[in-house]
Amino acid sequence: MPKLKFSNGDYCDQIGLGTWKSKPGVVGKAIESALELGYRHIDCAAIYLNEREIGEAIQQCIKRGIVKREELWITSKLWNNAHRREEVLPALKKTLADLKLDYLDLYLIHWPVAIKNSILNATLPEDYLPLSEVPVSETWQGMEAAKKQGLTRHIGVSNFSQKKLAGLLENCTEKPEVNQVELHPYLQQNELLQFCHAQGILMTAYSPLGSADRSEGMKRPDEPDLFADPVIQSIAKKHNATTAQILIAWHVHRGTAVIPKSVSPVRQKENLAAAAVKLDEADRNAIHKLDRHYRFITGKFFEIPGNGYVAIYDE
Numbered sequence: 001m002p003k004l005k006f007s008n009g010d011y012c013d014q015i016g017l018g019t020w021k022s023k024p025g026v027v028g029k030a031i032e033s034a035l036e037l038g039y040r041h042i043d044c045a046a047i048y049l050n051e052r053e054i055g056e057a058i059q060q061c062i063k064r065g066i067v068k069r070e071e072l073w074i075t076s077k078l079w080n081n082a083h084r085r086e087e088v089l090p091a092l093k094k095t096l097a098d099l100k101l102d103y104l105d106l107y108l109i110h111w112p113v114a115i116k117n118s119i120l121n122a123t124l125p126e127d128y129l130p131l132s133e134v135p136v137s138e139t140w141q142g143m144e145a146a147k148k149q150g151l152t153r154h155i156g157v158s159n160f161s162q163k164k165l166a167g168l169l170e171n172c173t174e175k176p177e178v179n180q181v182e183l184h185p186y187l188q189q190n191e192l193l194q195f196c197h198a199q200g201i202l203m204t205a206y207s208p209l210g211s212a213d214r215s216e217g218m219k220r221p222d223e224p225d226l227f228a229d230p231v232i233q234s235i236a237k238k239h240n241a242t243t244a245q246i247l248i249a250w251h252v253h254r255g256t257a258v259i260p261k262s263v264s265p266v267r268q269k270e271n272l273a274a275a276a277v278k279l280d281e282a283d284r285n286a287i288h289k290l291d292r293h294y295r296f297i298t299g300k301f302f303e304i305p306g307n308g309y310v311a312i313y314d315e
């Protein structure tokens with residue numbers, strides 16, 4: 001399995017397993033099958049509301065001798081309602097208790113969006129806290145403290161634009177080590193990738209398959225389908241691979257991590273086997289031309305008139 005190298009010498013598998021929308025009663029079995037198949041990198045988040053079951057499944061696999069804790073790479077994310085400096089450690093400790101872990105491998109600020117601590121899903125403008133009141137740099141101080149205390153080995157961000165990253169880089173002691181964002185052939189974000197790599201920030205690609213199982217309310221009627229793309233399909237045919245494997249292998253070649261979500265052991269196996277698919281220059285050039293700046297996760301759900309959040313991805 002190809003790996004990403006961190007500046008302290010730590011490694012993380014480039015292909016990991018996503019867990020958003022992996023439901024209670026299903027997610028535990030999905031984690032067990034993934035670990036049995038050889039996944040060692042699991043992407044979690046407090047707001048996915050499934051970390052307890054994931055923790056149980058990890059414990060079971062450790063007990064059964066499938067995997068050792070030190071072989072795993074477990075990422076989780078700080079939810080928007082714990083952005084004040086003093087709220088970060090309690091939120092991380094809750095995630096660690098749910099996951100039954102002593103430490104995370106990577107902890108990310110999930111979104112550059114702050115909401116009140118008493119609220120889980122903000123719906124009203126007054127549920128939000130403007131970044132002028134709770135700046136990302138304040139949240140980052142909590143992240144740095146978490147790393148210092150050994151509660152997480154690495155810290156980073158998610159859904160950060162180049163502008164927001166640049167702002168944070170000017171106001172931090174420790175640099176963010178990862179930026180996890182939506183990446184696939186229709187949203188290649190080449191400039192952001194170049195910027196991150198120039199700054200020594202690694203990237204993780206989310207929704208690499210187009211996130212088809214998200215709620216209808218998050219979808220547009222005319223949304224494109226990566227699986228139906230004739231260029232991806234013809235590259236798949238050429239390599240005797242599946243379209244999902246081409247979509248995943250492309251990130252491995254680009255030097256990012258990629259975290260396709262699947263609860264099906266058959267598809268998990270297929271996705272992990274993408275590590276063996278070697279794209280050539282012609283494939284990469286053809287995929288390069290598919291970019292159309294199309295976001296499946298628009299972030300618009302955070303842009304409520306009057307809450308102070310506009311153009312989350314560009315500001």
Ligand SMILES: NC(=O)c1ccc[n+]([C@@H]2O[C@H](COP(=O)([O-])OP(=O)(O)OC[C@H]3O[C@@H](n4cnc5c(N)ncnc54)[C@H](OP(=O)(O)O)[C@@H]3O)[C@@H](O)[C@H]2O)c1
Binds near residue numbers: 019207210211260
């Ligand atoms: N940081 C963030 O804000 C953020 C946002 C979005 C996602 N993420 C992370 O990224 C992960 C992946 O993104 P995502 O869940 O949005 O979507 P995704 O991985 O692009 O797509 C998941 C969908 O693809 C299906 N699928 C998986 N493998 C397949 C295959 N080989 N062939 C056909 N269909 C396949 C899954 O169904 P089955 O499960 O039935 O196989 C599911 O319906 C998330 O789970 C989460 O961990 C992070």
